[in-house]
Amino acid sequence: MKAMLIGFVAIAVIAVGADYTLHQMGWSAAEQGASPSNVRLGD
């Protein structure tokens, strides 16, 4: 029973950690689709 509860807590910890880490790495969908500068000519 204890192993099950620890497993469930680990799921929550990993999920929050993953969300935090991916945002830190700039992997949000918004950042991936954003342009680093305001105006880009050509290309």
Next chain:
Amino acid sequence: MRDIRHYILGCIMAALAVLVLASWLTPGMANAQEAGSVATETEIDRSATGGATTLEDIMRRQQGLPVDNSFRAENIGDPSAAAGITDQLGTLGGASDPDLWRGMRFNAADVTTQARGPAADVLIQDRGMWWLLFREGPLLTYGGYLLLGTIGALVLFFLLRGRVKIDGEKTGRRIERFKNFERFGHWLLAGSFILLGITGLVSLMGRKFLIPTNGHESYALIAGASKWIHNNVSWAFMLALVMVFVMWVVHNFPDKTDLKWLAKGGGLFGGGHPPAKKFNAGQKLIFWSVIILGGSISVSGLSLLFPFELPMFAKTFAILNTTGLPEMLGFGILPEAMTPHEEMQYAQLWHAIVSFVLMAIILAHIYIGSVGMEGAYDAMGTGMVEEQWAKEHHSLWVEEVKKQENKAPSGATPAE
């Protein structure tokens, strides 16, 4: 007097307007009739539209019939194919507007954009509607039926067969079946899978079933939360999948005992308990289903988590095409060149289809590990199982455990 003159002038202008309108409409109607008459011919006459889309093309598209778009797809970048400057659809210099729009329609225009990202310069892609209709139609319907059918079959099985009880006298002695670490890995996998299953179903079926009952506002919240859970809990699932593979792969290689076990149907319908090692053939099938299907779900899931970064279907289809299997099975030649969106669409469909299959398998696993069999839950609950249960369902494993216990030196303390 002036009013009468105004009135007469007004009448004349109205009559003129009717005449002009009638003169415009009459040729238009004649054209429509012409278009209707050519619709019956096999080769479509496009002279009425100057080579552009005809009414028949539009009607065929509306009726869902196949439309040959080659007359437009191939009509790109050839100045001689363009209408004369004085014609109604004549060019506006070097390249005509229709030429540009056809280029956009068939993804051949030279598009530049400020938006970054691999798919930003694809303006129109053909397979989007097919994907959407398949996702909302057969995928949702048959996937749903598969899960409901599995639950129905399990209920029926329970009613007919009842709970698999421990046949012999219980000994009161317990032996350790799974260590803490193993149970942790199992529940990490199980908990994340259930969360991913529910949130995945919400994402696929929410529009159809939750919006009508809960409304858009409420569903927006549920869908947002589901997406967050699905994206982030996926890492726990992938980690647990690796853990479970490493921990149990040694016990899951098929051997001769599995054939005997399968031949007796696992003893599920009587005929005694066939001998089994730590995992019987049924459990091995579950294990390999989880590893292979779960692995495939993880790979397509990663492709969805990092949009356009991990395209894999064009290459996979190319390899499959070389085997000739798709053609043999009636799928024709699979597409080998895809837009980035199309890659994502295939990843989504594959992700959902494989997930439905694994969910159905896991429903059966949950059943037999809980209400379906007396004493089975203890293996993952406390890790300690009744010795009689172990002897009935995993006789060869019990023998191994006993042998090891006898081998241990008398002064040694038992492992935790």
